[in-house]
Every structure is written in C-alpha cells, then in structure tokens.
Amino acid sequence: MRLHAGGVCHSDLNAIDGTAETRCPAVLGHEGAGVVEAVGEGVALRPGTRVLLSWLPSCGVCEECRRDLTHLCTAAWAAMDAGGLLDGTPRLSRDGESVYHYSLLSTFAERAVVPARCCIPMPDGVPFDVAALVGCAVTTGTGAVWRTAHVRPGDRVAVFGCGGVGLSAILGAVAVGADPIVAVDVAPAKLETALALGATHAVEWADGPDETAEIVFAAAGGGVDHAVEATGRTEAARAAFLSTRARGAAVLVGIPAAGAEITLPALSIPRLERRVLGSIYGSARPERDFPELLRLYARGRLPLDRLITARLPLDAVGDAFGLLRDGNPGRVVLDLDAVAA
C-alpha cells in the first residue's frame, strides 16, 4: 500500500531506546493510513481503497479470539514479536539481509506490505493523518475509557500522562460526560493542552506518587472512579491507584519496563473494593471501533484533529522523536506525501 500519513508514538521511541525489546534492524512506525495499491491472492480488498491500519490483526481461532478477546489474540502477538508478517517472514530487506517489521506494519515509509487483516477501510472526507492516529493512540485512549473501564456520565476520571494516549482518554471521558476530569502531567504545556481539550482540572506531578495522588484525590472532591495511567511509570500507576475512591479502579494503559513491579496498599483493595484494570489497545475491536471513531470525528463529536500539533516529512522522523522526547504537547504526524513530492 501507499502510505499517506504516519503517527509517531511513544512505543516507537521505546523500541529505539531499548525500553521494549524489538527485533532489529527494523522499520518502525505502527500508526498509518493510505491507499491499497496491490493485493495478494485471495484478498478481497480492492486496489484504490483508502484504509487505516490496525497493528492487531486477530486470527479468529485462538483461545482468546474464541473468548471474544480479539485484542489479546495470541497469534497476532506472537507474530509481532517475531518481526515478520503473519506467516513469520519479513517482506523487507537491505543488501540481501532481512529487515524486520515493527508491529506487523512499519509505517515510517512511503510504501508498506501489510497483512490484509490490518487494513480497515475508511470513509472519504476523513484526512489520512487523523485516521492514522486512530490506529493506535486514539483507540488506546478512548477504548480504555469506554471499553475497559466503562466510564459513565458523571463518573470522576483522572488521567495520568497527557501524551497522545492520555489526551485521547480525556477526549473519550469528555464524550461520555465524565466529570470532573483531572489531568496530571509533569509538563505544564501538556496540561494546557489537556484543559483545552476538556479536562476540568490540571495537576502538576508533585514530589512523589503519594503527594500527587493526594492533590488529585482532593481536586476530584474525594477520589476518582477511574484513574487512567498512560505513562508506563510505576510511580504513576501507584499514584493512579491512590487517587481512586471506594470501588474505584486504576486503569493501567502505559507499558512499563519488563520486570517492573508496583507496590500498593493491600488493605484498601478488599476494604474499599479498589481495583486495578489492565487495558491494551483500548480493549478494542478495530473492525467495529475504527469506523465508529471516524464517524464521531466526522460529525464533530470527537475533535481528533486537535490532537495533532506538528506535521513533518518522512525524512524529518528524527526531529519527530526529538519533539516527543522534549515533551511536545500533542501528537506529531509524518506527512508521507511531503516526501514523494
């Protein structure tokens, strides 16, 4: 397929930094949208179809898929770790040596060979850059709020970490009428963005998790029902848990380093019925949820374009990671047409 836009996600940075183990050499990038150019045998998609990419093509037959947990598909996760496509082999090479795919996609490129099951057709009129974000950050953030936590109108929500996923969680919380919505971050600029997107309160990370949780707890009027953690830092996970009120849940979305552990006050779990929920890819089902998200965007009910604060050409991908490292408020996208021109 010909890619027109790609999002730059923190997981790509984790692959570069070595925080997450990734088979190398690899072409990174796992948010993208573009147009199908050619298809393999038996593929129903027609060339010319506008698609956005899901990095989680469920197999439909493994135990998790049969339990209706397609986002936990064991076949897809195993293939992803191996760095090939679904048949285990890569389609990329350099000087005769294999180059591996990142998350089955590798979207930091003008063209990509991807599994047909990763392609979700998108409506006309939706820009490619907005669609690209739906492929990871938006689905992860809104899905954590809607599908994992089942946030209801009037529920109190806190969001720790206001990057692309955290801001998407805030948009999701706004859309269902959560109130208050407390945004937490170390960077004042990111908190400004969170407030502009509908957070009702902003809390700057204090000395430690317990101190920060105390401020969030008070700002929410006595603890939150759902505390979404979108940084992957264990101290933020602890703060999220401590911010919850009785029957509240910490919703852990951020990916911690392998082997990381979290310490929590155990008594409060049974005594207050506090809970910890894990959420990957927003517990989503791309075939159902991507078109729904884009429809809400097209109707003006989910302002996903406001997440994008920088657009760069493909050869400036290094600068894009620089912006991410520097705490750029909002999402950086690559305009893959800027290169072809």
Ligand SMILES: [Zn+2]
């Ligand atoms: Zn991502």
Ligand SMILES: [Zn+2]
């Ligand atoms: Zn499966």
